[in-house]
Amino acid sequence: MIGLATSREFPDLVGGEQLLYQELRRRGECRIVFWDDPQESWRECDQIIIRTTWDYFVRVIEFLQWIDKVEAAGIKLHNPPDIVRWNSDKLYMRDLSAKGVLIPETTWIARGKLTRDVLRKHVNCPCVLKPTVSGGAYSTFRVSPDNIDAVVEKLDGLAEEKGFMLQPFIPEIVSPGEYSLIFFREKFSHAVLKTPAEGDFRVQSKHGGVYTRAEVSPDIIEQARMILAAVPFDEELLYARVDGVVRDGKFILMELELIEPYLFLEFGDTAAAVLASRV
Missing domain, CATH: 3.40.50 (Rossmann fold)
Known part of the structure; x- marks a missing residue:
C-alpha cells in the first residue's frame, strides 16, 4: 500500500x-x-x-x-530519508553553492546570533530575512536599514531558536516572477510562474500570489537539471521542485524543494498520471 x-x-x-x-x-x-x-x-x-x-x-x-x-x-x-534530512534546513543551499550552483548572495546567521548589530552590519540595501528551517514564507521579512528595529521586535525570540539567512531583495521575484520547475525521477515535467500580490514579495497563494503555467527554454531546464545533479546523494528523487529566477539567461536558485513541495499537478497535462506511474 x-x-x-x-x-x-x-x-x-x-x-x-x-x-x-x-x-x-x-x-x-x-x-x-x-x-x-x-x-x-x-x-x-x-x-x-x-x-x-x-x-x-x-x-x-x-x-x-x-x-x-x-x-x-x-x-x-x-524522497529518501537522507535527502529529506539534508533538505530540511536551508543550509543545503550553502552545499549547492560550493558545487557551483548560482544562488543569491547570502549571509548565514547562526541560531542565537541574530541581533540588531548584526543586521546593521549586513543590511545596507533592501533584503529578505528568513529562518533556515521554514516554509510558506514563515517568519519571512523584508528588512532595510530603516526598519531593522521593527523586524527584530517581530521576531519575538525566534532568533534564539532558529538560524537565519539574509539575502538582498531579488527584484525578479516581483517581475517577471519566480519560476518553479517540476521534475519526476529527474525528468522535466512542467513549469509554473509565481508572482506576488501588488506591493508584496511573497509568492504563496495565501499571501495573494498568483500561479500560471509557464514555458521555459531548454537551456533553463538544463540549468535546473544540473542543480539536481549537485544534490550530494546517490539516491534517486521521485519528485523535485526547483524554484528560482532568471537573470541574463542564468537561473538563480531560490530554493530546492525536495520534501513536501506543492507540485502544481493541475498545470501539467498528464503530470499526476506520470508521477503515479513512476512511484
Missing part, C-alpha cells in the same frame, strides 16, 4: 495533490496518512510519499524523528 503523508490541516490533501491520490487509487491501494498519527497507522504502508506535511518546519524535531521511524520500519520513503 502507498501512503500519502499529510498534516492535520489538510486531511484530504489540497488542490492538485488530490489528482495524485486519485491516480494512485486507480492503480492500486493508496491511502492518506497523518505523519503525526498517534496510532502510527502509516506503518501499514509499503511506501510513503511525503505530500502536504506543511507543519513540519514548526515541529522539525518531531518530524525528523518520524522520518527515523519510517526508515527503521523498512518503509520506502519518497
